[in-house]
Amino acid sequence: MKNKIPGVLFLSLYIVSCSSIQKDENKPTVTEESFSDYDPEAKLKILGIELSDPSAPVANYVNAVRVGNLIFMAGKGPLQQNGENITGKVGADLSIEQGYEAARITAINQLSVLKAELGNLNKVKKIVKVLGMVNAAPDFTEHPKVVNGYSDLMVEVFGDKGKHARAAVGMGSLPGNIAVEIEMIVEVEQ
Numbered sequence: 001m002k003n004k005i006p007g008v009l010f011l012s013l014y015i016v017s018c019s020s021i022q023k024d025e026n027k028p029t030v031t032e033e034s035f036s037d038y039d040p041e042a043k044l045k046i047l048g049i050e051l052s053d054p055s056a057p058v059a060n061y062v063n064a065v066r067v068g069n070l071i072f073m074a075g076k077g078p079l080q081q082n083g084e085n086i087t088g089k090v091g092a093d094l095s096i097e098q099g100y101e102a103a104r105i106t107a108i109n110q111l112s113v114l115k116a117e118l119g120n121l122n123k124v125k126k127i128v129k130v131l132g133m134v135n136a137a138p139d140f141t142e143h144p145k146v147v148n149g150y151s152d153l154m155v156e157v158f159g160d161k162g163k164h165a166r167a168a169v170g171m172g173s174l175p176g177n178i179a180v181e182i183e184m185i186v187e188v189e190q
Contacts, residue, residue, distance in 0.1 A: 037159075038122070038158075038159065038161065039122060040121040040122055040124060040157045040158055041120060041121050041122055043156065043157050043158075044111075044121070044157060047156060047157070049108055049111075051108065051111055051112040051115050052081065052112050053112065053116070054109065054112045054113040054116050055076075055079055055109070057074065058175070061074055062074065063076075063113045063116075063117075064113055064114070064117050066117065066188075068190075069125070069187055069188055069189070069190050070128070070185055070186070070187055070188070071114065071117060071118075071185070071186045071188055072183075072185055073110055073113060073114065073183055073184050073185070073186065074183060075131075075133070075181040075182060075183040076106050076109045076110050076113065076181065076182060076183070077102075077106055077109070077174070077175070077176070077178035077179075077180060077181050077182075078101075078102035078103070078105040078106045078109070078178060078179055078180055079105070079109055080105060085176060085178045085179075086098070086101070086102040086105065086178065086179045086180075087176065087177040087178055087179060088135070088177065088179055089135050089136055089137045089140075089177075089179075090134050090135060090136050090137070090140055090142075090146055090179060090180075091136050091137035091139065091140030091142070092137035092140075094179055096142055096145050096146060098179070099134060099145075099146035099149070099179055099180065100145065100146055100148060100149035101149060102146075102149065102178075102179040102180050103132065103146055103147050103148070103149030103150040103180050103182065104149035104150065104152070104153050106149075106150055106180055106181070106182045107149070107150040107153040107154060107182070108153070110150075110182065110184060111157065114186060118188060121157070123188050123189045124158060124161065124186055124187070124188055125161065125187040125188055125189060126161050126164075126186070126187040127154045127158060127161065127162045127163070127164040127184060127186055128164055128165065128184075128185040128186060128187050129164055129165045129166070129184060129185040130147070130150060130151060130154070130164050130165070130166040130167075130182060130183070130184045131166070131167050131169075131182065131183050131184070132146070132147030132150055132151075132166065132167065132168040132169070132180060132182045133169055133170075133171045133174060133180065133181045133182065134146045134147065134168065134169070134170050134171065134179070134180050135171055135173060135174040135177065135178060135179050135180065135181075136170035136171065138172075140170060141170075143168040143169060143170050144168045146168065146180065147166065147168035147180070147182070150180075150182050151164065151166060164184070
């Protein structure tokens with residue numbers, strides 16, 4: 001014989017369980033928070049991140065191209081404030097944690113380019129797509145854990161608007177033996 005809960009009893013249990021959930025009227029909902037607290041410029045200050053002047057392209061290309069309300073950003077690498085890149089193959093020369101940090105530094109470099117393009121990061125409507133390329137040892141398979149350094153920072157700075165589609169792939173080599181190269185597409189205000 002199958003156990004059946006009569007509809008009235010089920011409805012009563014549901015009402016009791018829902019009534020025990022209390023809503024804090026002073027706390028904004030996720031949707032309200034997304035709109036009222038959206039201030040990437042202030043978030044950078046809270047995180048202690050200072051953007052620098054973006055590095056110049058190293059070949060015949062530009063850092064960013066705007067088409068309508070989309071900005072297509074060229075690949076950037078982990079250029080540190082001391083002027084040196086983080087180099088080496090993740091899984092051979094570098095750990096996942098070092099690769100993660102290289103991706104995070106790359107994210108800061110991309111934000112510098114984006115701010116130079118827009119004047120103010122509050123004009124960003126959505127981080128749309130990220131392509132993360134990891135300079136990896138042939139047997140390395142944890143590329144997503146490395147590129148999370150980039151993605152995590154985008155969400156820290158932009159909140160829900162920083163969540164994006166993404167690819168994280170391994171490469172046999174990257175220019176100058178940099179640890180990562182990452183590009184992205186961003187939707188901005190018209």
